[in-house]
Amino acid sequence: IDPALDLFDEIERLKREKNAVILAHYYQEPDIQDIADYIGDSLGLSQQAAKTDAQIIVFAGVHFMAETAKILSPEKKVLLPDLKAGCSLSDSCPPHLFSKFKENYPDHLVITYVNCSAELKALSDIVCTSSNAVQIVDSLPKDQKIIFGPDKNLGRYVQKKTGRDLVMWNGACMVHEIFSLQRIVRLKERHPQAKFIAHPECEEAILQMADYAGSTTGLLNYTMKSDAQEFIVATESGIIHQMEKENPGKVFIPAPPNNTCACNDCPHMKRNTLEKLYLCIKNELPEVTVPMDIVEKARKPIERMLEISA
Ligand code: 13P
Numbered sequence: 555i556d557p558a559l560d561l562f563d564e565i566e567r568l569k570r571e572k573n574a575v576i577l578a579h580y581y582q583e584p585d586i587q588d589i590a591d592y593i594g595d596s597l598g599l600s601q602q603a604a605k606t607d608a609q610i611i612v613f614a615g616v617h618f619m620a621e622t623a624k625i626l627s628p629e630k631k632v633l634l635p636d637l638k639a640g641c642s643l644s645d646s647c648p649p650h651l652f653s654k655f656k657e658n659y660p661d662h663l664v665i666t667y668v669n670c671s672a673e674l675k676a677l678s679d680i681v682c683t684s685s686n687a688v689q690i691v692d693s694l695p696k697d698q699k700i701i702f703g704p705d706k707n708l709g710r711y712v713q714k715k716t717g718r719d720l721v722m723w724n725g726a727c728m729v730h731e732i733f734s735l736q737r738i739v740r741l742k743e744r745h746p747q748a749k750f751i752a753h754p755e756c757e758e759a760i761l762q763m764a765d766y767a768g769s770t771t772g773l774l775n776y777t778m779k780s781d782a783q784e785f786i787v788a789t790e791s792g793i794i795h796q797m798e799k800e801n802p803g804k805v806f807i808p809a810p811p812n813n814t815c816a817c818n819d820c821p822h823m824k825r826n827t828l829e830k831l832y833l834c835i836k837n838e839l840p841e842v843t844v845p846m847d848i849v850e851k852a853r854k855p856i857e858r859m860l861e862i863s864a
């Protein structure tokens with residue numbers, strides 16, 4: 555890349571020239587969030603992917619998100635700045651094992667969290683995100699038996715909120731499982747006025763302490779509505795960029811991880827950089843593709859989710 559290039563200007567120019575839209579998740583680095591046409595949580599991003607008029611969707615997020623966009627808009631070109639931007643939660647549920655697991659519960663409906671592969675979505679009845687999982691389970695008849703996967707932490711949270719018994723897959727997100735309960739307790743003692751907010755991918759003991767739990771958009775909205783001036787934030791730290799932009803003067807403290815990790819960054823989300831984003835839109839590569847038979851099977855459970863959350 556020519557060091558004299560202003561990547562912000564170049565990306566803007568290429569976007570117009572190619573009729574491309576940049577959709578970015580809140581966990582992306584600040585520069586990417588700042589140049590995106592839309593920033594959101596997984597639900598918001600899939601709603602945008604379903605309705606955009608652009609020819610090219612540049613997905614600044616991870617692989618399962620770009621796949622979801624492709625499933626919803628198969629006629630569009632979907633690009634991901636780094637094809638290796640995966641997800642530990644998605645990896646914790648290989649479709650061939652889930653398929654065997656599902657055979658043990660033939661009378662159960664399968665709800666899968668959107669953080670999973672296209673193949674897994676194709677094995678599901680309804681997809682959900684962290685912002686609508688409770689609503690989706692609540693929308694089903696009380697006697698409906700349900701398998702929930704792959705995130706056991708979100709599953710447990712939904713179970714508690716809905717009072718339903720879910721058969722759960724034992725998966726988790728590496729970023730949300732590393733928070734240190736002891737360090738958070740000590741931090742709260744030092745900041746007694748701070749609100750403690752957490753993503754439902756966090757473990758139960760962390761969620762029990764939270765003043766509010768919700769998706770990334772839910773957490774951001776909470777900070778905007780709350781009168782509190784200080785927040786301890788238990789999710790990937792990328793969201794703090796938007797929290798600071800939307801709340802000048804308020805203070806956001808990332809919840810501390812345990813001593814195996816230095817920070818709360820998602821190594822998958824952070825594979826994307828402004829340079830890779832520029833090269834991706836310029837070269838229209840790497841492209842995310844999904845086999846047509848999987849697109850057809852995976853589209854129904856995603857559309858069912860979008861209908862329930864409309
Ligand atoms: P949401 O933005 O939908 O809350 O998802 C969080 C997440 O872990 C995405 O990978």
Ligand code: SF4
Binds near residue numbers: 644729821
């Ligand atoms: Fe996957 Fe967790 Fe990273 Fe989200 S934060 S992409 S769930 S590993």
